Amino acid sequence: MDDNYISEIVEEAKLGKKHAFKELCDINLKKIYNLAYRILLTPEDAIKVTSETFIEAWENLKFLRSD
Numbered sequence: 001m002d003d004n005y006i007s008e009i010v011e012e013a014k015l016g017k018k019h020a021f022k023e024l025c026d027i028n029l030k031k032i033y034n035l036a037y038r039i040l041l042t043p044e045d046a047i048k049v050t051s052e053t054f055i056e057a058w059e060n061l062k063f064l065r066s067d
Contacts, residue, residue: 001027009023009024010024010064014061021057025057029050029054032054033050036050
């Protein structure tokens, strides 16, 4: 994925554009779920942590760096 593309999506998401945040979620969903699963060892817990991660990301989007 192109770094400029990611930076543009981050900036759009910070402006409140939900489609941009969804794109960021789509890009990172598998990585975050896999990491959570490797740590927690249960699909249910990994799903819960992944969901909580994206909720927290949405709530703290203003602090997200473009890089």
